[in-house]
Amino acid sequence: MKLIKQDIDKRTGFGSAVLLPEEPEDMWHAYNLISPNDLVRASAIRRVQQETAVGSTTSNRVHTVLTLRVTSTDFDSDAGQLHVSGRVAEENRFVKLGAYHTLDLELNRNFTLIKGDESGGVGSVQLSGADATDRVSVVVGGWDSIALATLEEATDARRRAQIWAVVMQDGLANICLITEHQTLLRQRVEVPIPRKRRGGQSEQDKALAKFFDTVLSTLLRHMELPPVSAAGSTAASGGATAKKRFNTNGIVTNHPPSTPPSASTSDPTVLPLLLASPGFTASAFHTYIKETAQRSASKPLLALLLRVLVAHSSTGHMHSLAEVIASPSIASKLADTRYARESGLMDRFFKMLRLDDGRATYGPREVENAVEKGACGRGGGVLLISNALFRSNNVAERRRWVTLVDKVKEMEGGEVRVLSSAHESGKRLESLGGVAAILTFAVEEEDEDNVEDIANISDG
Amino acid sequence: MSGHRRVKDISYDEDDLDYDYDEGDEYYEDEAGDDTLSPEDQEQMRVGTIKVREALGPSITATEKEIQDALWNYYYDVANSVKHIRSIKLPKQTKPAEQPKPTKSESRFDQAAKAAANAASASKKPGPSPDDIVINAQKKGTQTGKHDAKKKASATDMAKGETNDGLEKLSVKEIGSKNLDVVAEFEKSGLKNAANFVVIGHVDHGKSTLMGRLLYDLNVVDKRSIDRLQREADTIGKSSFALAWVMDQTSEERNRGVTVDIAMNHFETSKTRFTILDAPGHQDFVPNMIAGASQADFAVLVIDAGTNSFESGLKGQTKEHALLVRSLGVQRLVVAVNKMDAANWLSERFEEIKQQMSAFLTNAGFHNKNVAFIPCSGLTGDNVARSVPQGTAPWYDGPTLVSALEAAEPAARALTAPLRITIADIFRGGIVHPLSISGRLEAGTLQVGDVVHAAPAGELARVSGLEVDDEAVDWAVAGQIATVHLSDIDGAQHLRLGDVLCSPQHPVPTVTKFTAKILSFEHVLPMQVSVLRGRVDAAGHVEALVATLDKSSGAVVKRKPKIVQPGAVARVRIRLDKGIPLEDGARVVLRVEGKTVAAGLVEVVDEVKKKATGGES
Numbered sequence A: 001m002k003l004i005k006q007d008i009d010k011r012t013g014f015g016s017a018v019l020l021p022e023e024p025e026d027m028w029h030a031y032n033l034i035s036p037n038d039l040v041r042a043s044a045i046r047r048v049q050q051e052t053a054v055g056s057t058t059s060n061r062v063h064t065v066l067t068l069r070v071t072s073t074d075f076d077s078d079a080g081q082l083h084v085s086g087r088v089a090e091e092n093r094f095v096k097l098g099a100y101h102t103l104d105l106e107l108n109r110n111f112t113l114i115k116g117d118e119s120g121g122v123g124s125v126q127l128s129g130a131d132a133t134d135r136v137s138v139v140v141g142g143w144d145s146i147a148l149a150t151l152e153e154a155t156d157a158r159r160r161a162q163i164w165a166v167v168m169q170d171g172l173a174n175i176c177l178i179t180e181h182q183t184l185l186r187q188r189v190e191v192p193i194p195r196k197r198r199g200g201q202s203e204q205d206k207a208l209a210k211f212f213d214t215v216l217s218t219l220l221r222h223m224e225l226p227p228v229s230a231a232g233s234t235a236a237s238g239g240a241t242a243k244k245r246f247n248t249n250g251i252v253t254n255h256p257p258s259t260p261p262s263a264s265t266s267d268p269t270v271l272p273l274l275l276a277s278p279g280f281t282a283s284a285f286h287t288y289i290k291e292t293a294q295r296s297a298s299k300p301l302l303a304l305l306l307r308v309l310v311a312h313s314s315t316g317h318m319h320s321l322a323e324v325i326a327s328p329s330i331a332s333k334l335a336d337t338r339y340a341r342e343s344g345l346m347d348r349f350f351k352m353l354r355l356d357d358g359r360a361t362y363g364p365r366e367v368e369n370a371v372e373k374g375a376c377g378r379g380g381g382v383l384l385i386s387n388a389l390f391r392s393n394n395v396a397e398r399r400r401w402v403t404l405v406d407k408v409k410e411m412e413g414g415e416v417r418v419l420s421s422a423h424e425s426g427k428r429l430e431s432l433g434g435v436a437a438i439l440t441f442a443v444e445e446e447d448e449d450n451v452e453d454i455a456n457i458s459d460g
Numbered sequence B: 001m002s003g004h005r006r007v008k009d010i011s012y013d014e015d016d017l018d019y020d021y022d023e024g025d026e027y028y029e030d031e032a033g034d035d036t037l038s039p040e041d042q043e044q045m046r047v048g049t050i051k052v053r054e055a056l057g058p059s060i061t062a063t064e065k066e067i068q069d070a071l072w073n074y075y076y077d078v079a080n081s082v083k084h085i086r087s088i089k090l091p092k093q094t095k096p097a098e099q100p101k102p103t104k105s106e107s108r109f110d111q112a113a114k115a116a117a118n119a120a121s122a123s124k125k126p127g128p129s130p131d132d133i134v135i136n137a138q139k140k141g142t143q144t145g146k147h148d149a150k151k152k153a154s155a156t157d158m159a160k161g162e163t164n165d166g167l168e169k170l171s172v173k174e175i176g177s178k179n180l181d182v183v184a185e186f187e188k189s190g191l192k193n194a195a196n197f198v199v200i201g202h203v204d205h206g207k208s209t210l211m212g213r214l215l216y217d218l219n220v221v222d223k224r225s226i227d228r229l230q231r232e233a234d235t236i237g238k239s240s241f242a243l244a245w246v247m248d249q250t251s252e253e254r255n256r257g258v259t260v261d262i263a264m265n266h267f268e269t270s271k272t273r274f275t276i277l278d279a280p281g282h283q284d285f286v287p288n289m290i291a292g293a294s295q296a297d298f299a300v301l302v303i304d305a306g307t308n309s310f311e312s313g314l315k316g317q318t319k320e321h322a323l324l325v326r327s328l329g330v331q332r333l334v335v336a337v338n339k340m341d342a343a344n345w346l347s348e349r350f351e352e353i354k355q356q357m358s359a360f361l362t363n364a365g366f367h368n369k370n371v372a373f374i375p376c377s378g379l380t381g382d383n384v385a386r387s388v389p390q391g392t393a394p395w396y397d398g399p400t401l402v403s404a405l406e407a408a409e410p411a412a413r414a415l416t417a418p419l420r421i422t423i424a425d426i427f428r429g430g431i432v433h434p435l436s437i438s439g440r441l442e443a444g445t446l447q448v449g450d451v452v453h454a455a456p457a458g459e460l461a462r463v464s465g466l467e468v469d470d471e472a473v474d475w476a477v478a479g480q481i482a483t484v485h486l487s488d489i490d491g492a493q494h495l496r497l498g499d500v501l502c503s504p505q506h507p508v509p510t511v512t513k514f515t516a517k518i519l520s521f522e523h524v525l526p527m528q529v530s531v532l533r534g535r536v537d538a539a540g541h542v543e544a545l546v547a548t549l550d551k552s553s554g555a556v557v558k559r560k561p562k563i564v565q566p567g568a569v570a571r572v573r574i575r576l577d578k579g580i581p582l583e584d585g586a587r588v589v590l591r592v593e594g595k596t597v598a599a600g601l602v603e604v605v606d607e608v609k610k611k612a613t614g615g616e617s
């Protein structure tokens, strides 16, 4: 995302930023940036009904600029689309003040984000538990430390590693794209494969070949590589499905033109491909790709082969991806990526927790309690927090977590890691209530039974 | 055909139908009364009525007219008529709590279909491909069209236009039920001494070789076949695996020298008919082992007596498998202390292993009296089917492996409970039977001609044939592993491994949330897990640790623990990404990162909230 203009008072947290989303991932950043009560200004197309002199109505589409006071956001990770809902805050010829509207942010079109503009909005929130003299609580506008960090991350122009992954087991494959901030499930492929049975060998072989064929053609489609004419006849029907999908999912198709050529990799058009499975499925699939590439002499496929990594996973489910990425052999290849760091971090946390010596804890109230007692500070304290918590529609709830983060970072000297809820490791954290901590000393747990935070979150 | 689509069409039309019934009796009499039916139609109606009555069973009473109307509307398709009548009858006649479930599962399909139609999100949700949707929509169109036309058309038109259609359907349906009293048939068949056992143990400890040897020495596999396998094994440098290849049949298994999936085989002694389920030992294939173990009455645990092998197995799958089969309900264990040839038939080694394993197994919840230790060598065949040659092991005077197997007491069979078969395999049984499944009857009985309900699809299917031990039979009972040939159902659309075939009167609910009482093998936290049951391998979450429990009394020790320690018993709440058929009392296994972290019993399905708070208060 490009930062076109910025006018933010870091002291008060008031101000605005003009941003230009350039790729689908930017919508994810925008989703994390835009909170309820913010103002969002962007151009939109409106359909206007006009009554002509003779009394008939005509319908026209007009471009207009909408400014909304945000009530909620809705992110479609598959399509990479962000819908921003709110009430019109600036009236114009086409829209009435206070009317409800939904704006779809678009690629390559500026939008303006204004936070903390009105006194009595965000600023008046009661800061629970925060001492009035806390330097931390001075920022009352929406540009708090988390929002600023998100903005910085979003506008970081460095090219980031992306990788395709197929997590599979016999008959099941999850095809996904791992970006710096998200793991996007592109397609789940299921082909029933008869089990081992006396005399059933050929039926099984046929089903397996069909499975590999389907996975490969689906994968190539999503990677936007040309299809190879496969041995089986199934490719044709698969191709038809592909077209349908892409027509409605234009963002994906738009991706390559907007991607600046990268200098860091030898062949920028081919992303690495990770194949992972229990047993031999992934390596058998690798062999299948090899054979197909040789038979068809397809250049893109041969180029792709050079970038294939085969790894072990315990299942073909998506959640096994976290374990693959954290495994030493893969981690070393993905070293400086956010998802690898996050996976490693969660692993470290789980190891600590298993020791059961009280130096690791999870759950909102437990972690707050530990921070309160000073156990998450200098000398090894690490706060792990899912960015889903900052997206809370409840302003006070967001404030609660920003305060906690600021406290650990600024006052306690601990380390804070904000994990993307759109990665598998972030999902692991979410199972634990979205927040966890590695502590410098064991903290006695408050033995209260009244509120069950985790249950509340997961029931919601 | 696409069953659920049909159901949907019909439920749409239900109002119309009722309307016709109420006010339009003449309508039927005028235009489609019995008198005006062609002789063919009358015959179809007569046969169909009988079949529908059978399928409905005694619990649902439907009038002659209701049945005939349904048959008429479904072109004499018995399965769909039964479904329709059940759908209009059941809400009134059974407890309301039972009814919503099948309806729910139908709408689940519809939801999936809708979701898939929305191409943007189709990638996420399993369901019919857009192509399927189109096809379904087309079918739906024609069906609805026919349906309407039929009501309007005169009886003679119909006799001409529809008879072919009807006849065709009838000929498929012609597999009549013999209407057997299966329980009585079973009692007099002398089939009581039959058992399935799963062969478990650490990778390479010699499970497949031992079973290959057993089948060879009992003449189930002849010498020629073994010789051929030996030649083939020699060719690819896997000479020592020839006997294992009796069980390991896929090229992958043979090339790699590792069992991947369950191999099923049968043999018979003078006393008992056995089914072997040879499980893979490799850690990656534990899900397949679980699928095998959940069909077994008892287990044979194979242990490599060789130096270090036993010890490394005890850290690996010797331990995991033993714990798993116990958790899956297996109580009897035959421990085959194998490769004794490599251990020079040393009694010390046998005793050492026996002692250590006894301690471990007692701890794992096996009763001493249910565990037998048999020294043997699969490779040489010593003490498998024949005793050890004189002088080799003078210290041993116990039974051979085969006699130890025969000591198995017949397992209790839930013959009178509602039918349950968890689908372990789906395949093409040949030209006559394009769709077949296999699996163990966990409860109930089944005979050719029966109508079964497939959960979670909520579809009905007809049993067009049955096989047990590779032989065609008229019926099967709980405890047997049967091959069931099915008709009147679209398998590709509605059947998946792990689905459950059940009695239409008592279908299994589809569940996404449940509480379970678990025994943990590793640390348990709120986390993502694979939930395994039979062939089902479902992604889900441990949502909350409700409490740790006292091992013997089951009383709550600590509410909402942070973590459940290995070896502890706990109550946890689990949510699945996708619903699976599940009932109270079902046994499930939880795995994370390739390790079994816990196994347990499903306590409450669906009503998670009610019971969970009950347990806490």
Ligand SMILES: Nc1nc2c(ncn2[C@@H]2O[C@H](COP(=O)(O)OP(=O)(O)OP(=O)(O)O)[C@@H](O)[C@H]2O)c(=O)[nH]1
Pocket: B201, B202, B203, B204, B205, B206, B207, B208, B209, B210, B240, B241, B244, B257, B258, B259, B260, B279, B280, B281, B282, B338, B339, B340, B341, B342, B376, B377, B378, B379, B380
């Ligand atoms: N010396 C000796 N070797 C044996 C014996 N039984 C099996 N083996 C050898 O052990 C190796 C593994 O045998 P398998 O039968 O494939 O072992 P498995 O337990 O079925 O292995 P998985 O199914 O992959 O877990 C082969 O090389 C066999 O020849 C035995 O009784 N004595």
Ligand SMILES: [Mg+2]
Pocket: B207, B208, B209, B244, B248, B258, B259, B278, B279, B280, B281
């Ligand atoms: Mg084997």
